[in-house]
Amino acid sequence: MMQDDTNKVPLFKSWNQWYVFVLVFLVLLIILFSIFTKAFS
């Protein structure tokens, strides 16, 4: 059965840091895709 959430947050200190990491990664991807589009258009 699903256990209570007593486990530590893996890799980061808090869940908020996880969320920021995911969003920053998305922004970086969009920037890279923009450069990619411009480079090959």
Added chain:
Amino acid sequence: MTQIDWIILAVTLTGIIAYGLYKSRTTHNLDGYILANRSLPWGLVLLSIMGTQASAITFLSAPGQAYTDGMRFVQYYFGLPLAMVVICIFFVPIFSKLKVYTAYEYLENRFDGKTRTLTSLLFLLSRGVSTGISVFAPSIILSSLFGWNIYWTNLFMGGLLIIYTLSGGAKAVAYTQRLQLIIIFVGMFLAAYMVVHMLPKDVGFTDALQVSGKLGRLNVITTGFEKGNGFDWGDKYNIWSGIIGGFFLALSYFGTDQSQVGRYLTAKSLTESRVGLLMNGIVKVPMQFAILLIGALVFTFYQFNSAPVFFNESQLVKLENSSYKDSLAVAKNAYDEIAKQKTATVISFTSAQSELQKDDNFNELSKLQYKSDSIRRKIKNWMQTKEVGGDSNDTNYIFLRFVVDNLPVGMVGLLIAIIFLASWGSIAAAINSLASSTMVDFHRRFSKKIITSENEYNLSRWYTLAWGVFCIIVAMYSYNIGNSLIETVNELGSIFYGPILGVFLVAFMFKRINNGSVVFYAAAITQLLIFAIYIPAKLKIIGLGFLWLNPIGAFGVILFSILLNSIMGKKKNPA
């Protein structure tokens, strides 16, 4: 296909079925069948989430989408990571705390029974139909390869799927999805390598990208302002519709669609659910980019090699047997002639020393591409006539045709197996969730007969069978749905997802609204409003991309709930 391809296909598929059967030795109770006894680690949860979303449609239709429309479809996934974060903050802790079987169970606790019934009914309807379309996707492979009747093929494929799904519950689905995804990633990587490898010797990866990019296939980021008349609301895929519309679509799909909620409820803890979802937010966009890039590279490949004038061969045979036979022969000759000129021009383009020469070649290439596109359009118009009939859209056949015609012995069998595996993984999870919702949200509530856990498990398997049959029936009617399959499935989801999401957002964020009737009527009115917007948009009377239906639906329920709550509140308390 050669004998080796057949052996690889048969060994891969039987291996997966045997593995699924081995892993399906799960407890014969409802918790085991639906939620794998809530015992899975985050890695399996992640692969199960990805495997459920990535159906055969993803691998068949997405490269074709990039071939015809460019890579801008990837923007549709930009809202997904945002949605993962919101789901981890608001949705998962509540589902986890209440230990629900389905997402809709929570709505009865929060509002009332009829709100739960409405949302689960909308889910069953939309997921049932889109799963039927997913059954159709692998059927077109068999149909195209062997020239079989598409309806018998649907029946055969659907039958195999039902046996596969009945053989195991959520645990078997998750474990087989892991193996399936590993094989899928290896196969897609090999396909991408082979496309570049098959280009002329002096044409490298960067050259291939340049050709594809110059002809508009690497349009990953578009703003919706390209036409120069302000923002184009009818444009389906741009960065804004992707982030905003895609966010609401992903929020609804992962937060309220039981086929996904059922995946992360199998996790052994809240932490495992969260990590699985967040990792999905990280890997999904690059994965989709890679799949679309394969389509863009296939497009480049066909600049150096003559492409079929129409990728669905069985449909082309129909045209050859019609009164358009002679016109088709003329069109084919012209198309082949243009293909030769294109090959010469593209070789000149990749070997050009100066930018001026490159520009000249590019202009020539664009003109030739326009001419060949015009011939394809003409042929599609002939196919739309009553005499020929059938599907005039070959987007779903492009990648398949490329694989069968060009990849070496062994690779064809492997890639066909991949398409089957992707299809099985995704559909098994969807049918499992349809059966779960029917059992938990309807049977348990409305049946007065008290039954044992073992009987509930057996009954769930009967519901699995019934939903499998329903999906086959839908697949029978999917032949002429027009757009690419991946687009059709997302369009269908967008009609229903907004209102369902709106109900959950009201539940999570508007603690003052507790009257179930308020939310029920708000959702019902909004669903009608969505139909009223969607139908004229579909008929092109108004210009609105389907992704916008998601935020409209979600905000519609919120606004109507606030409005109705204030009216009903006043009636109750006139002072």
